[in-house]
Amino acid sequence: xxxxxxxxxxxxFDFSVRVFRHFxxxxxxxxxxxxxxxxxxxxxxxxxxxxxxHSYFDMLQLGRIDPKANVTIVRETPSTAxxxxxxxxxxxxxxxxxxxxxxxxxxxxxxWVSVRNTNHYGIAGYYxxxxxxxxxxxxxxxxxxxxxxxxxxxxxxLGTNPIAIAFPGLxxxxxxxxxxxxAAAYGKIEIARRAGAPIPTGWAIDRGGASTTDPNAMIDGGxxxxxxxxxxxxxxxxxxxxxxxxxxxxxxxxxxxxPFAPPFALRQEIPTRSVGKGIGHFFGAMRIDAFxxxxxxxxxxxxxxxxxxxxxxxxxxxxxxxPGDPERAAEVIRRREGIPLVGPVIDELLDISxxxxxxx
Amino acid sequence: xxxxxxxxxxxxFDFSVRVFRHFxxxxxxxxxxxxxxxxxxxxxxxxxxxxxxHSYFDMLQLGRIDPKANVTIVRETPSTAxxxxxxxxxxxxxxxxxxxxxxxxxxxxxxWVSVRNTNHYGIAGYYxxxxxxxxxxxxxxxxxxxxxxxxxxxxxxLGTNPIAIAFPGLxxxxxxxxxxxxAAAYGKIEIARRAGAPIPTGWAIDRGGASTTDPNAMIDGGxxxxxxxxxxxxxxxxxxxxxxxxxxxxxxxxxxxxPFAPPFALRQEIPTRSVGKGIGHFFGAMRIDAFxxxxxxxxxxxxxxxxxxxxxxxxxxxxxxxPGDPERAAEVIRRREGIPLVGPVIDELLDISxxxxxxx
Numbered sequence: 001x002x003x004x005x006x007x008x009x010x011x012x013f014d015f016s017v018r019v020f021r022h023f024x025x026x027x028x029x030x031x032x033x034x035x036x037x038x039x040x041x042x043x044x045x046x047x048x049x050x051x052x053x054h055s056y057f058d059m060l061q062l063g064r065i066d067p068k069a070n071v072t073i074v075r076e077t078p079s080t081a082x083x084x085x086x087x088x089x090x091x092x093x094x095x096x097x098x099x100x101x102x103x104x105x106x107x108x109x110x111x112w113v114s115v116r117n118t119n120h121y122g123i124a125g126y127y128x129x130x131x132x133x134x135x136x137x138x139x140x141x142x143x144x145x146x147x148x149x150x151x152x153x154x155x156x157x158l159g160t161n162p163i164a165i166a167f168p169g170l171x172x173x174x175x176x177x178x179x180x181x182x183a184a185a186y187g188k189i190e191i192a193r194r195a196g197a198p199i200p201t202g203w204a205i206d207r208g209g210a211s212t213t214d215p216n217a218m219i220d221g222g223x224x225x226x227x228x229x230x231x232x233x234x235x236x237x238x239x240x241x242x243x244x245x246x247x248x249x250x251x252x253x254x255x256x257x258x259p260f261a262p263p264f265a266l267r268q269e270i271p272t273r274s275v276g277k278g279i280g281h282f283f284g285a286m287r288i289d290a291f292x293x294x295x296x297x298x299x300x301x302x303x304x305x306x307x308x309x310x311x312x313x314x315x316x317x318x319x320x321x322x323p324g325d326p327e328r329a330a331e332v333i334r335r336r337e338g339i340p341l342v343g344p345v346i347d348e349l350l351d352i353s354x355x356x357x358x359x360x
Numbered sequence: 361x362x363x364x365x366x367x368x369x370x371x372x373f374d375f376s377v378r379v380f381r382h383f384x385x386x387x388x389x390x391x392x393x394x395x396x397x398x399x400x401x402x403x404x405x406x407x408x409x410x411x412x413x414h415s416y417f418d419m420l421q422l423g424r425i426d427p428k429a430n431v432t433i434v435r436e437t438p439s440t441a442x443x444x445x446x447x448x449x450x451x452x453x454x455x456x457x458x459x460x461x462x463x464x465x466x467x468x469x470x471x472w473v474s475v476r477n478t479n480h481y482g483i484a485g486y487y488x489x490x491x492x493x494x495x496x497x498x499x500x501x502x503x504x505x506x507x508x509x510x511x512x513x514x515x516x517x518l519g520t521n522p523i524a525i526a527f528p529g530l531x532x533x534x535x536x537x538x539x540x541x542x543a544a545a546y547g548k549i550e551i552a553r554r555a556g557a558p559i560p561t562g563w564a565i566d567r568g569g570a571s572t573t574d575p576n577a578m579i580d581g582g583x584x585x586x587x588x589x590x591x592x593x594x595x596x597x598x599x600x601x602x603x604x605x606x607x608x609x610x611x612x613x614x615x616x617x618x619p620f621a622p623p624f625a626l627r628q629e630i631p632t633r634s635v636g637k638g639i640g641h642f643f644g645a646m647r648i649d650a651f652x653x654x655x656x657x658x659x660x661x662x663x664x665x666x667x668x669x670x671x672x673x674x675x676x677x678x679x680x681x682x683p684g685d686p687e688r689a690a691e692v693i694r695r696r697e698g699i700p701l702v703g704p705v706i707d708e709l710l711d712i713s714x715x716x717x718x719x720x
Contacts, residue, residue: 077469077650078438078468079438080647080650080651082651082652108438109440109472110440110472112646137608137612150668150671151680151681152674152677152678152679153680154672154673155671157680165604167611179597184594202593205674208675209672210675227587227598228588228593232560233562233589234539234544234588234598236681239680241537243537243668243683244525246664251664252651252657258667259667275663276660287440290435290436291612292442297612300611300635304606304611304618311510312514312569313513313514313569314569315514320510320512323596323603
């Protein structure tokens, strides 16, 4: 890509750690936050890696995120907890809350944690991969700043509200589902805008609520469409899933839900109302051996993966992928060759470097 | 509708109970099964109500479902259980397994139950409405007989694998999400075939794997498409959700997953392999007050519902609905006016009546 440059993962990790440390984030938390960003960059989810570091930087610099926040349990049962993130970095609050879910799962079979007063937490996939390492089935959701219209709406009311869940194989790599509840990723609309290219129908509406293929029309006051796009093709289902994520993450924890989720970046407008604290996450963890022998489960997952791979391919394709395949393929390449950053992202990192004195 | 006739709900309920009793299903179980069917008919989900009674009848008559099955817990922790349905009616096994999830939630905050060796369980929405009555957030999923292709596949490998979850309001009716993970319901394709009408693109492929608008091409050896329909519009996401449902319901419990889920109706082919017992369900229940004050939660749900209803409408629409609105509207009418059945369904009930001697 034009103006892009490849960086060793360690270099970006060290830079991120030093930036977080610059604002007084404790060393261990800074390393956690940098690890979550790195996971996105390694897995090819460029929009959620160091490309977002400048937004975290802005929020820390303006004092809108507490670098030394305490993460506290405000209510709990043996298998559940409500966590207050103390308005800390989501990249730190998320892993701590996820750890609580995992501890509860180890103790009583499953653990479920709803989190309020937190901020954007990186890729949902990171959290479920943490669970996998402990032979747990991990779930992760979060609400996010509004970008998406409900089906039959003409304005932004919901976030892209991702859902992630993962299942381990024995010899096969895991099934990793990590999906926004929208028809397409916002990053793809930005890429189309930069390229001056149209977007497919079904991704977005303009500010009048009409279907559009112009990325500018979505970005300038339009909205993204939920998974399913329109009524005929199940747009009410993607909308329903987005509502589910908002309720589990934000209503259940006492965070801001729907259109009132606070902005992640400076360019985003401040909501007109506050109905809770910060944004919200939801984490789940279930012990596999609470349900079935661990190895038997993994053997069946191997069998399921191999069975799905034998599906007769649709014309012009090489057949179905397994959820997680593209990210795993990206990680193999990027661990070996480094992480490619486009010009505008490099400029943002250089700007942080200039303002903090931390060399890139 | 042509040849359709309206029946009082009680009449269909009593008929269903007597049909189940005819095969030796215990009275209490027969009433449970009829209640689940009735819930579908009342909520306007015609495909899952008494329209399916003949399929249950066939399976009972052929001895392929055990009318007196024992439902047993084969593994458990404080917050989880694996249940064996004893090859009973899903309409009986489902409510019993759901009750176990709810009991565990009342004891330790949440309960999660994966079920094997069971059969089709009616509408997923029924189970989450049961949880609502106890101030629990209920989840329900099930795998089903194969009908759906993975994205980029050209054959049926997965079921329509529904997901349901519900959240109670205080003054507002609940949010009830109950959705197959496909672009459209199979019933709509059947309706199009009967009407000789085309189906929208994005619903189905033909037996060669090509996109089709001919309902016959799907039904005769083609396949349904997952929610999102194609790669551009997120078809990999609907596929991922369907895989999630299959794993939680069937791999986790030891049931038959993916293309090996046994058939629900006589006309469906018997799978080439058996990889477990029966089909699988997955139920969850979470105590709302395990996370937050119950009334505070419900007030926020009311606020969320009212906020979503104020969304500026898309042109040509009256604005977004709340998930559950259409089913609730149907129920109001049908409780008052009765349940309309189309000619072919009435014929099936009359056939059962003739074979069993039970008057309709």
